Amino acid sequence: MKNAFEAAGQYFEEAASVMDLSPNMKRLLLTPEREVKVQIAMKLDNGDIATFVGYRIQHNSARGPMKGGLRYHHEVDADEVLALASLMTWKTAVVDLPYGGAKGGISVRPKDLSPDELERLTRKFVDEIHDLIGPDKDIPAPDMGTNAQVMAWFVNQYEKFHGFNPACVTGKPIELYGAEGREEATGRGVGILTEALLRKFRKSLAESTVAIQGFGNVGTFTAEFIHRAGGKVVAISDVSGGIFNREGIDIPAALTWVKQKGSLAGFSGGDAISNESLLSLEVDVLIPAALGGVLTLENAEHVRAKYIVEAANGPITPEADLILRRRDIVVLPDILANAGGVTVSYFEWVQNQQYFRWDLNRIREELEKTMTRSFDKVWSIAEEKKIPLRTAAYLVGIGRVGRATVLGGI
Amino acid sequence: MISAEKLTAYPTFEGLGPADAARVIQDMTRMNFDADSTILHEGKSIQALWIILSGECTVVRQAEDGSEMVLAELRVGDVFGEMSFVRTAPHSATIRAKTSVSVCTYTREDFMKLAAEHPGAAFRICSNIAAVLSERLQRMDAWICQLVDRPEAVSHRDEWQTFRSAVYSNWNF
Known part of the structure; x- marks a missing residue:
């Protein structure tokens, strides 16, 4: 996965140089707002004590609460999580969701753990970070090695501290305030x-x-x-x-x-x-x-x-x-x-905030609207500036985050 | 006034023989200023060297917005006015008495007479002034290098404005 985030940095640089951003503005846009690293110690089924390291990196909240997946993978480290968090900042901006970017993970081989152990791991992680996340701060979602079940444990544990709060994560099971069509x-x-x-x-x-x-x-x-x-x-x-x-x-x-x-x-x-x-x-x-x-x-x-x-x-x-x-x-x-996932996550969050459920057709229609509108925008910029679609997408993302930063001030 | 020995202890008059020093002292005029009074006005021109015999002065300069910036503080023994002394030009800054100040001045007119009669002594004073000015220039160079090394310190405001206009013009989609 190293390639993926080295690439993210390089593509940002390319767009930043097209925009002629100064080194200080690039640093402002790339430096994460908060990086959290926590110890997750737990008892395994066989009685052994196991200690894992969990991360949540909140990259940028200029455009709204931060959004990004939570992955369980043995290669998770701070560098990778940070790169993926910044990728989320540009992604939510490209499709114009009112979100910033974040990412989290636990360095663990999920297949080595029993379902009970995975549940304890998830709950312990929530115990460590629940004060830093929430529906108006940072909203995790499933990613590599996690799924709707993990989100269900996550929200259940979060609610023990903060009361009823389904909007604190997305990608939940349909039975627990999840959205139709999130999986697809x-x-x-x-x-x-x-x-x-x-x-x-x-x-x-x-x-x-x-x-x-x-x-x-x-x-x-x-x-x-x-x-x-x-x-x-x-x-x-x-x-x-x-x-x-x-x-x-x-x-x-x-x-x-x-x-x-x-x-x-x-x-x-x-x-x-x-x-x-x-x-x-x-x-x-x-x-x-x-x-x-x-x-x-x-x-x-x-x-x-x-x-x-x-x-x-x-x-x-x-x-x-x-x-x-x-x-x-x-x-x-x-x-x-691949921004369709976070887009429907946004629809799930909106429904949770409104206590109102959309049917699958509405979700599909809104998804298509958001995706094609974003695509048309990126396409027209690529045409106009004679640049690749990738650079155009980064330009849209960085531009939107930049305007929010300028309006809010520092 | 002052003794020849004391005069030649000042960098500007270093190396003068006793006779030449006595001649210079003879030509000098002593003046006193109250605290807060202005000794030299920025933009005006009096061609003379000034030596502080007692008290303290500040070197101030007016910024574009009218506010005053203190560039330096001068103490007993410090010499000022060299720039206008060697070249007919307005004073680059204002000298203000911080306490009550006693100075003595040596005019260019007297210096030119000295140059005609004792070129060696005049050359000595001239090369001393050149040394003082070149040292000041060296300090300025170092200061400019420092500013260039950390551009954010001087251009922060511009940087933010540049970014703002970029994301609202060329890159506003």
């Missing part, structure tokens, strides 16, 4: 913007071929959206490997298979293909929806897709980005492409 939101947003991007080139999903790397939450919902829109998903993959079918993969069958078996291993809807060769398939659209740093200096020359939509955070290294730029391959950047 990131993938759906990726699908919506893939279609919007193709439309700019007078093409449509229905006449396009797509390869998706990653068949987890984002990948599956992206594939489903594209399949329903008539697009031909010719390749999918997960950690167990990939499938390629020139005639198009039977996505509903693949979804059922994964739901039952837990992975794509053994799915027979096409020829086996490696994750690496999926990236160089001759398709219209390539959607990396798994890990960061998969398109690098080594393989960027082999990409044969015309468009790349970054569903994952930072799947393209900055060196690879330059190569793709030179080769005129259009890249829709992560801070815009």
